[in-house]
Amino acid sequence: MVLFGYLFIASMVFAIWFTIFWNDAGTPKNDLISWIALALGPLLWPIVLPISLLQLWSKKPAVQQSKVD
Structure with a gap:
């Protein structure tokens, strides 16, 4: 049951990040490092997801301020 939960969340994280990666025009699709990451x-994901959320939350106010200016 724990393995199923881990794999389910890992597949959801992969699907979301793959969509973001594929739609990002600034990321080269033929870069091996990008695919490894x-x-x-x-x-x-138990380690990476909280770190990436912290990075997104720390950058969010700066993005909102630049849209207002």
């Missing part, structure tokens, strides 16, 4: 992220 995309593969390792979902496997290590």
